[in-house]
Amino acid sequence: MQRIQISNATPAPLLITGSIAYDDIITPRGNGEKLIGGSASYASLAASYFTDVRLVGVVGNDFLNKDRERFRIHEIDTKGLHTDESGPTLFWKGKYHENYNRRDTMTIELGVFANFRPELPAGYEQTPFVLLANIAPGLHLHVLGQMQSPRFVVADSMDLWIEIARPELEQVIKRVNLFVVNDSEAEHLTGESNVIVAGQKLREIGAKIVLIKKGEHGALLFHEDGLFALPAYPVTQLHDPTGAGDSFAGALIGTLAALQRTDFEAIKLGMLYATAAASLTVEAFSCDRLESAGITEIEARVKTLRTITALPQLD
Numbered sequence: 001m002q003r004i005q006i007s008n009a010t011p012a013p014l015l016i017t018g019s020i021a022y023d024d025i026i027t028p029r030g031n032g033e034k035l036i037g038g039s040a041s042y043a044s045l046a047a048s049y050f051t052d053v054r055l056v057g058v059v060g061n062d063f064l065n066k067d068r069e070r071f072r073i074h075e076i077d078t079k080g081l082h083t084d085e086s087g088p089t090l091f092w093k094g095k096y097h098e099n100y101n102r103r104d105t106m107t108i109e110l111g112v113f114a115n116f117r118p119e120l121p122a123g124y125e126q127t128p129f130v131l132l133a134n135i136a137p138g139l140h141l142h143v144l145g146q147m148q149s150p151r152f153v154v155a156d157s158m159d160l161w162i163e164i165a166r167p168e169l170e171q172v173i174k175r176v177n178l179f180v181v182n183d184s185e186a187e188h189l190t191g192e193s194n195v196i197v198a199g200q201k202l203r204e205i206g207a208k209i210v211l212i213k214k215g216e217h218g219a220l221l222f223h224e225d226g227l228f229a230l231p232a233y234p235v236t237q238l239h240d241p242t243g244a245g246d247s248f249a250g251a252l253i254g255t256l257a258a259l260q261r262t263d264f265e266a267i268k269l270g271m272l273y274a275t276a277a278a279s280l281t282v283e284a285f286s287c288d289r290l291e292s293a294g295i296t297e298i299e300a301r302v303k304t305l306r307t308i309t310a311l312p313q314l315d
């Protein structure tokens with residue numbers, strides 16, 4: 001698979017652990033059934049445009065060969081993808097409201113994911129870049145306990161873990177390099193409705209670097225070297241926002257792994273590619289648009305983002 005050439009550096013491998021699921025999704029634009037989903041699926045496919053991805057997760061006895069083929073086409077290493085024949089793959093059914101800003105979970109069936117405890121294949125523990133995609137923080141800690149001094153770790157989370165596993169989540173926040181959260185989750189964690197104050201408080205909690213996603217309003221980066229804000233890509237065809245945040249996180253750390261850099265400027269560049277990947281994800285059900293777009297479309301959207309955020313220097 002051809003990858004995006006960001007620099008002359010040799011991309012470093014990236015380990016991603018999270019959920020692999022089947023989704024039934026209802027939106028104002030239509031419905032989809034048994035769609036491949038889950039945080040690790042979206043993140044791995046997005047990151048595969050930049051570097052070699054090592055996927056760690058679990059699927060059940062109903063996981064289809066055509067969906068395994070999607071990972072193979074993107075040259076994702078699936079030695080860490082365990083097939084548990086004792087039951088079905090994690091299943092989620094959700095419905096989006098008219099403005100897409102709210103969704104209802106109608107059904108969730110954990111299947112084999114209920115007993116998932118990620119164990120890394122030999123050699124994976126030395127992977128320099130790691131994405132702990134959205135799963136229980138206890139599983140994040142289990143993975144971190146197996147890693148051997150990773151260079152850069154990103155973790156994503158959600159409201160559920162703030163409510164039921166906050167102590168473990170705070171341990172994760174303190175142990176990773178970059179913590180990714182959306183604006184409502186940041187408020188839930190800090191009690192601050194002002195996103196700037198919330199970002200600052202998350203760093204006080206122990207997060208080294210914080211990135212707050214604001215959906216259609218872009219994202220904010222809180223770093224010791226400064227604050228950075230980036231608008232969202234101007235999407236005109238919103239079909240299914242499921243997985244957009246996971247695609248964002250995957251493309252972000254994929255960019256850092258490709259650059260072999262983790263400084264402030266590198267993360268800002270990663271946000272450009274992450275925003276482009278997320279904008280593709282929402283334009284179709286499941287991972288379909290993200291998979292089919294290819295590097296040309298991602299690079300074109302990054303170019304557009306550079307144009308719309310450029311400021312003139314007047315004499």
